[in-house]
Amino acid sequence: MGEALKPVPVPLGQVPEVAALLTRLGLGALRQDAVSAFFGRNDTWAGVTDTGMPVFVKRTLGEAGQVRRMVGRTRAMGVALDGHPVIHTPRFLGGDDDMGLLAFTLLEEARSGVDLAEDGDFTWDLAHAAGTQVGTLHDLPAPEAVAADDSAPPMPPRDRLAALTLEEYTAAGGAELETWAILHDDPVVTRAIDDLCERERRGPRVLAHGDLRLDQLLHHDGVLYLTDWEEARLADAARDVGAFAGEWLYRGVLGMAGPDDGLNDREVIAAGARRFEELRPYVEAFWTGYLEARPAARDDHELPVRAVAFAGWHLIDRIMVTAHQRGRLSALQRAVAGVGRTALLRPADLTATLGLGEGR
Numbered sequence: 330m331g332e333a334l335k336p337v338p339v340p341l342g343q344v345p346e347v348a349a350l351l352t353r354l355g356l357g358a359l360r361q362d363a364v365s366a367f368f369g370r371n372d373t374w375a376g377v378t379d380t381g382m383p384v385f386v387k388r389t390l391g392e393a394g395q396v397r398r399m400v401g402r403t404r405a406m407g408v409a410l411d412g413h414p415v416i417h418t419p420r421f422l423g424g425d426d427d428m429g430l431l432a433f434t435l436l437e438e439a440r441s442g443v444d445l446a447e448d449g450d451f452t453w454d455l456a457h458a459a460g461t462q463v464g465t466l467h468d469l470p471a472p473e474a475v476a477a478d479d480s481a482p483p484m485p486p487r488d489r490l491a492a493l494t495l496e497e498y499t500a501a502g503g504a505e506l507e508t509w510a511i512l513h514d515d516p517v518v519t520r521a522i523d524d525l526c527e528r529e530r531r532g533p534r535v536l537a538h539g540d541l542r543l544d545q546l547l548h549h550d551g552v553l554y555l556t557d558w559e560e561a562r563l564a565d566a567a568r569d570v571g572a573f574a575g576e577w578l579y580r581g582v583l584g585m586a587g588p589d590d591g592l593n594d595r596e597v598i599a600a601g602a603r604r605f606e607e608l609r610p611y612v613e614a615f616w617t618g619y620l621e622a623r624p625a626a627r628d629d630h631e632l633p634v635r636a637v638a639f640a641g642w643h644l645i646d647r648i649m650v651t652a653h654q655r656g657r658l659s660a661l662q663r664a665v666a667g668v669g670r671t672a673l674l675r676p677a678d679l680t681a682t683l684g685l686g687e688g689r
């Protein structure tokens with residue numbers, strides 16, 4: 330990967346609260362010339378402090394109450410998972426609830442799941458390890474702050490499935506509006522999404538990560554870490570399983586053609602399905618690890634079905650995120666949304682296709 334493009338961290342002088350947090354935690358100080366940042370939605374600062382502590386600080390974004398809950402959930406998960414024998418996560422060092430700051434041990438030179446997948450270095454063993462950790466997580470008792478948090482997960486956006494507010498409409502870009510239009514013109518799919526959320530609300534819930542994407546996995550010194558507990562909640566186990574499967578399905582559909590290759594939807598889907606055949610072992614390995622860690626999940630016969638539906642939602646979610654950066658949706662992105670729709674509408678037919686079949 331090219332080294333040329335490195336994001337520039339927000340100067341520490343402009344965010345005195347970062348130094349204040351590190352001082353309060355007794356971690357020393359970060360020197361501006363020794364700090365770097367990561368690409369992502371959030372402002373981040375990474376470096377080794379003058380007392381020799383490798384730290385990673387991020388500032389979460391959102392409305393004040395939301396930010397406070399994110400910090401609260403992260404803190405609770407950090408405490409619950411500190412030193413856990415199976416679930417690995419960068420050590421939570423402390424946070425600032427009002428400023429939305431979170432500090433963790435920096436995993437120096439770590440590679441994310443996305444980097445590994447892009448370089449062909451994501452192994453089946455890593456997928457299995459991810460499944461073991463997530464299965465173990467789903468059997469843990471939820472820490473108080475997570476159990477007490479009954480705020481709705483931000484995704485799927487139940488309150489925007491029928492229409493956007495005028496404010497949301499005017500703030501959205503072209504491709505985002507196209508994505509919303511795909512949903513708003515399709516009451517069958519929005520009903521399927523809403524049903525999935527309603528079943529989650531009424532059904533059995535576990536301690537879930539809530540935002541399990543490949544870029545939330547970090548590989549460091551031979552150990553796989555799960556990061557970003559901001560959306561941890563009591564939720565349907567299928568959310569996490571489906572997100573992991575959805576990540577690979579997304580890569581399958583996207584990876585087979587260059588954007589706007591001039592293929593029609595049917596060709597894109599057929600080729601995407603073929604390419605996904607190569608990726609399915611990652612989901613199978615995850616599912617094997619998951620069931621080994623959490624054998625009781627076998628009794629929840631509908632779990633793989635709901636997971637396929639969540640994987641379908643995940644594809645639409647990914648399109649929304651990329652739409653944010655574009656003027657128009659490409660034909661390929663529309664095809665991805667089409668595959669997502671199929672998974673949402675016919676999940677029971679696709680469990681084995683997605684690698685979540687029985688007998689593992």
Ligand SMILES: Nc1ncnc2c1ncn2[C@@H]1O[C@H](COP(=O)(O)OP(=O)(O)OP(=O)(O)O)[C@@H](O)[C@H]1O
Nearest residue numbers: 367369370371385387419433434435436441556557
């Ligand atoms: N403790 C850590 N040590 C090293 N790198 C980390 C650590 N935590 C996160 N990272 C890396 O920092 C980058 C930014 O992380 P961050 O979670 O802020 O962004 P993001 O994942 O894009 O945001 P979000 O998950 O909130 O959408 C990611 O690439 C992640 O791999």
Ligand SMILES: [Mg+2]
Nearest residue numbers: 544545556557
């Ligand atoms: Mg992240």
